[in-house]
Amino acid sequence: MKKHNHYDLVIIGAGINGAGIARDAALRGLKVLVVEQNDICSATSAWNSRLVHGGLRYLEHKELGLVRESLRERENLLRTASHLVHPLPLMIPIYASNRRGPTIVRMGMLAYDLLSYDKSLPRHRMLSRQQAAQKAAGLDQKQLKGAAQYYDAQVTFPERLTLEILLCARENGAEILTHTPVKRINLDETNSAVSGVRILNRATGEEEDIVSKCVVNVSGPWVDQVLTTSGHTLPRQIGGTRGSHIVVAPFSGAPQVALYAEAEDGRPYFTIPWNGLFLIGTTDLHHEEPPDSVHATEEEIDYLLNSTNRLLPSAQLERDSVLYSYAGVRPLPYVPAGQPGTITRRHIVHDHSPQITGLWSIIGGKLTTYRSLAEEAVNKVAAAQGWRLARCSTHHRPLPGARRHNARELEKRLCANYGLTSLAARRIVSIYGARSEDILELLSEAPELAENLSPETGAIKAELVFAMRYEMAANLTDALMRRTMVGLGPAAGLDALENAVATLCQHLNWDRHTAMGQADEFRQYVAHTLRTQDP
Known part of the structure; x- marks a missing residue:
């Protein structure tokens, strides 16, 4: 209120x-x-590649100031949101047919290291053809000359x-x-x-x-x-551009590290291990339609599937391999003409x-x-x-879940004090950080809240109650998509609906008609926004 x-x-x-x-x-x-x-x-803010990065591609457009700012802010996030933002190794495969050959890639890597002189992450390494294959055995070996390995960061759940x-x-x-x-x-x-x-x-x-x-x-x-x-x-x-992604299960030849590679048209795209799945994207197309209607088109999905199969031939990804897709509109400055990637x-x-x-x-x-x-x-x-304000302090203030936060010690404490499995404890700490015990305190009033909410993700019922009571979730879709995060699991949250309805009725005093209506609204949201395959 x-x-x-x-x-x-x-x-x-x-x-x-x-x-x-x-x-x-x-x-x-x-x-x-x-x-x-x-x-x-x-x-x-949600429908992106879920990277915290300096913007290696921006070097090509000579936006050195933006790259330096981004790399500095990457360090701030690794420090102030340590439970949510983690180092991510990436590899750039270099092929004889690429627009960007070994010399250009090496120069870009050196510039990236120079602009991140105060970083905590390792410097880049140039890899031989054999070393690249060890990191990603499924890579197409034809014309592969080598690779570059470097680090950025990933925020699994923005x-x-x-x-x-x-x-x-x-x-x-x-x-x-x-x-x-x-x-x-x-x-x-x-x-x-x-x-x-x-x-x-x-x-x-x-x-x-x-x-x-x-x-x-x-x-x-x-x-x-x-x-x-x-x-x-x-x-x-605003001159919006659409960026689309697809999500697939682990596949044959899937890489151990994230790949940053050239598609057939020369545009770079990512194949990223994410949330136990793989996130593949992105596209960059002008978008003039209302933002509410944005979704990944079949052409974009085919483009991403074909690009991945070309890079990783043993993947053999098909349309049915896509668990779900999503798209967002980048609110870029309006320019009357030009390629989206140059804005x-x-x-x-x-x-x-x-x-x-x-x-x-x-x-x-x-x-x-x-x-x-x-x-x-x-x-x-x-x-x-004309306000005289205190100086900004956000560069060093940890977010709530990163305060006094030691992940391993916290996981052990959750297992010892609340009887969680190590897998369940790891999941809760990775999402809620130092606030994890606040959720599990709910078990003292209702031990059954330790029961499973989502079989696919391992979320527990207490997370749903916590989301509705303390995290500003106004409805079931808010709670599943942007609080408990089960909506981004392999089943897009649909596996949680029966348990969610029962939990809302039993622990939040919802009537069953209202709870079932919320479940129907969630199904409609998933069908419209994620364009899922039938579970």
């Missing part, structure tokens, strides 16, 4: 950039409200990362309203300055005006749509004054650099408003 009506800052959008701005602003003492039309991290950023913001006074779209940006009597926003409570159908002289539009691919609600005709800001990934904090003072929009940005984007945004808003 909303506690106030007046705020220093209203943030539209609860993706990772909106979450980061909320946390930064709240930690510096501002009264903050976040409003999100759907759920936390339910669009672009949904959890975004949630923890917002939990920290909430701890410091921020308020977060999900499933609450902005109907209008309100302006003062001069029609040239922000006076707040009008929001819609979907649960009640009621609209309410929120008062604030500062609004930051962080709605991703919806930025232009939100701007139209001001009543002003403003220049187009900058650098973020822009756009001030709409003098046409509308007190209104900013965030354009572009990367998951990796969310923290530095947030710091820049709060600094610019504060300067415009």
Whole structure:
């Protein structure tokens, strides 16, 4: 429930950039409200390659500043979100037919190492043909000249990362309203300055005006749509591109490390071990349709399957091999023409004054650099408003799950104190980190909550109850897709529905009709968003 009506800052959008701005602003003492039309991290921030990386490809476009910023922020995330972000070894196979030969790849690797001079991860290594085959025995050996191995990082669940950023913001006074779209940006009597926003409570159908002289539009691919609600005709800001991925089970010849390889058309793509499965992507295509309708097309799925089979011939992946697919729209700066891959990934904090003072929009940005984007945004808003704020502290503050966190010791304690198997303890710690024992405290009131929720993932029923009570999940889809993470398992969460319905009824006092309705809504969500094969 909303506690106030007046705020220093209203943030539209609860993706990772909106979450980061909320946390930064709240930690510096501002009264903050976040409003999100759907759920936390339910669009672009989730539907990506789940990498925390410097952007090796950006070197080709001479964006050295962006690469350096990204590599610095990679280190910050490895330190402040250590339970969610982990080192990831990657390998670039080098073929005689590649556009980028050994010399170019070697130069790129040297530049990457130089720009990450303060990193904690190992430096790159150039591998012989035989050494490359040891890392990925399934690689096509024809014309293989060797490979380069380097390190970046992986965030298995950016949904959890975004949630923890917002939990920290909430701890410091921020308020977060999900499933609450902005109907209008309100302006003062001069029609040239922000006076707040009008929001819609979907649960009640009621609209309410929120008062604030500062609004930051962080709605991703919806930025232009939100701007139209001001009543002003403003220049187009977003030129979205679609990135699609497919998820498959482990396959014959699957690599031990992530592969960063050239597709037949020369575009680089990833094959990444992820969540016990393999994540393959991405594409990069102009997207002019509404962001709500985005999905991986059959052409994109075929492109990714064919590229993988070409690189790893023994994989023999077919359309039925795809467990599910997903797609997101990158909110890149609008350019009238040009190849999607050449559009900058650098973020822009756009001030709409003098046409509308007190209104900013965030354009572009990367998951990796969310923290530095947030710091820049709060600094610019504060300067415009004449606020004297404390210095930003997010570069060294651990997120809630990373506080006083030793994974191995915590896993042992969970096994000893709560009777968990080592596998179950490892899963819980990898998702919740230092907050794991908060979940398991629920077992003292209901020991049956230790029972299995999802056979495919090993999640337990206590996680669902915890999500609904303490993690801002408003419905079953929120809980399965972006809290417990069972929606991204091999069965896309469909294996959990029967247990979930029983848990909601028994432990959260839902009536069975409501719980079954939520289960049906989840099935529809999965069918529309993940385009799953029939379980």
